[in-house]
Structures are given as C-alpha cells and as structure tokens.
Amino acid sequence: MDFIKKALVITTIASSKHPILQKFAKISLKQNIDFIIIGDKKSPSKFTLKGANYFSLQKQKSLKLKLSKILPTNHYSRKNLGYLIAMIKNPETIIETDDDNIPLKNFFSKKTTTKQNSYISKNAGWVNVYKFFTKKNIWPRGFALEKLQTPLTKQLKFSKVISPIQQGLADKNPDVDAIYRLTNKLPIMFNLSKNISLGKGSICPFNSQNTSWLRDAYPLMYLPSYCSFRMTDIWRSFIAQRVAWTCGWSILFHNSTVVQERNEHNLMRDFEEEISGYNNNLKIMNNLMKLRLKSGIKNIKNNMILCYKELILMNLIDKKELKLLNAWFLDLKQVLKK
Numbered sequence: 001m002d003f004i005k006k007a008l009v010i011t012t013i014a015s016s017k018h019p020i021l022q023k024f025a026k027i028s029l030k031q032n033i034d035f036i037i038i039g040d041k042k043s044p045s046k047f048t049l050k051g052a053n054y055f056s057l058q059k060q061k062s063l064k065l066k067l068s069k070i071l072p073t074n075h076y077s078r079k080n081l082g083y084l085i086a087m088i089k090n091p092e093t094i095i096e097t098d099d100d101n102i103p104l105k106n107f108f109s110k111k112t113t114t115k116q117n118s119y120i121s122k123n124a125g126w127v128n129v130y131k132f133f134t135k136k137n138i139w140p141r142g143f144a145l146e147k148l149q150t151p152l153t154k155q156l157k158f159s160k161v162i163s164p165i166q167q168g169l170a171d172k173n174p175d176v177d178a179i180y181r182l183t184n185k186l187p188i189m190f191n192l193s194k195n196i197s198l199g200k201g202s203i204c205p206f207n208s209q210n211t212s213w214l215r216d217a218y219p220l221m222y223l224p225s226y227c228s229f230r231m232t233d234i235w236r237s238f239i240a241q242r243v244a245w246t247c248g249w250s251i252l253f254h255n256s257t258v259v260q261e262r263n264e265h266n267l268m269r270d271f272e273e274e275i276s277g278y279n280n281n282l283k284i285m286n287n288l289m290k291l292r293l294k295s296g297i298k299n300i301k302n303n304m305i306l307c308y309k310e311l312i313l314m315n316l317i318d319k320k321e322l323k324l325l326n327a328w329f330l331d332l333k334q335v336l337k338k
Helices: 019-031 057-061 066-070 076-087 178-183 215-221 232-246 267-290 297-313 321-336
Strands: 006-011 034-038 053-055 093-097 101-103 116-121 157-161 165-171 196-198 210-214 251-260
Touching (some): 006 019, 006 076, 019 034, 019 101, 034 076, 053 057, 053 076, 057 066, 066 076, 076 321, 210 215, 210 251, 215 232, 215 321, 232 267, 267 297, 297 321
Parallel strands (some): 006 034, 006 093, 116 196, 165 251
Antiparallel strands (some): 093 210, 116 157, 165 210
16 A cells, blocks of 8 residues: 555545645646545536546445445535545544635645644633634634634743644635624735644634644544535534543644635525534633543544533534444544554
8 A cells, every 4th residue: 555644634525626636636737746536416417627536425325435435415524525535545644624725835735743843722722723813803713702802812832832733824714604794894914923732721713614634633633414515514623622631732823825715605694504603612611621531642543532522412413423423433443443
C-alpha cells in the first residue's frame, strides 16, 4: 500500500469543471496528496478529474464500511465517508475544506502535533478568536450569542502546545452566522497574527471549512447526521474540544490559508437552520463541561459517546445518531489498523 503524508477531503454537488476543484486537483497531483471528493444525491453521476478520487453515491454504498450503508443522504455528514477513505492510506494529516474556498500558497503547509509555539488561553470561557485577527466586529458561526459582549481575554501565555486539531481562517467571506450576514457588510480580510490556541476551559467553535486533523485526533472528525446542516460541524467542534481537553490538547487557530468565494445561500433559510444553535450553543458547552470524562487518548471513544448521549438528552440530536456513531467506531477500527 502506498502511504501518503496528506489527504484532502471535500464534498460537492458541482461538476468536475468547477475551477476550485480543478485547482485543488492540480496541486494534489503535483504534491502527491490524496484528494477525495464525496458526492451526494444532487452530485453528477459522471465525474472525472485528474488528481482527484471521486466517490459517487453508488460507489460509496459499495464500500466495505458499515457507515456507508446507513448514513443519510442529502446531508453534509456524508463527508464522514471521505474521512474514513482518507484514513486507509494512513496519512499524517487530513485536511478538509469546501468547494468555494480558494487555497492560498500556504494551504498545504506542514502541520505537526509536536509542541509548537502559540499564544494559549486556558479557563477563559468563551473566546472570540476572530478578535485576535481583526479589530472589526465579527464572530464565528456557532459562537454563543449570549457571550458576544464578553471582553477579549488578556490572559494569554506564549507557550508550546500540542494541537492535533488546527483551524485556519478564511479571508473575504469568513465563516459567520446568518445574523451577522443579515446585519453586517462583508468582505473582511483578517490581519496576520501569531497562532492562538484554546486549552482547557477556553471555548470557540470551529468549522469544517479549513481544518487540519492530525492522526491522534481522527476519531473526533465524526460529523453528526441527525441535526441541522448548519450545526453539524459546530456541534462536532464542541464535542471535539471537550474531549481534546481530556487528552491535554488545545485547539489551534491560525492565519487564513483560503479565500472564500461563497456559494449562493438563502440567508433566511440559513437563519432557520441555525436557530437550534442560537438557542442552545451556550447550554451545550455548559452541559458538556459538567460531564465526568476520563483522561487519555484511550478514552476518546467512550468520552465521545457520553457527549453525544448528552445532546440526545437535550433533545438536540435524535437517538438514531448512536447507531451511526457505533458504525463510525467500527469502521475506524478497520481502517486505522491497515
């Protein structure tokens, strides 16, 4: 089996002529990156792009993965299959983005889990990371609205941190919620800054738009299916952060490595899809922080299950999610041993 250092995962309904997909494919071919594109019901049945491995819905269902047989269609969580496919070749890093993000030169820069220099914040509660990169009034999608007026923490220490989950920002059209888009003007170009890491007790949502995952954190990539499309990556990020703390990890945020040319959206539909988050994001983190989770990488699986059970108890995710989560762990065991 050929082993690679990096994999790239995107889900799309666009054709192979899409310019951003073509750009990623060209770079991936040149740099020996395993570029995986996951289709869905609305995706084209025929898709050929040199430098990319396309998985149609039919091809996904033929995979020897338990999740491929039961994962709902017409949902962003189909991306889970892309993660599992990428893991088969045991890459050091899996990078995920979307088909409306144009990569900058540093997009594929090397990421490492070894200790690296970063400003770190611990036990600061909700931290609006965007504020470290701009003086403009802006907040990330998923940020608790009740905490928008919280002063930016000054309790930062420049230190070496372990961060196997790394979120890059997006220039021009960053990831913000529908409330922001309906009431504020874009574009925004972020300023350059040193890395910002959030350790135990410091919270900020991160997305699936420009995120790098290193091997130890692969189990945390799981996207829930039985929730809003606009919340699947946000609620994943809350669970990932909570479990990361049990491993002694921080979540690292770094300068923009993409420029987003956002696909067309119905903002009022986005608003409706985000209401469950507006009403519950603060409660979710409060409840997750109260859970008694065990420390260490070996306990990631059980800790994740406890976190998802909590969201089910909150009536935010359907109990059917546990069947998918169980399939995810069974598939992980299969692909990670190869």
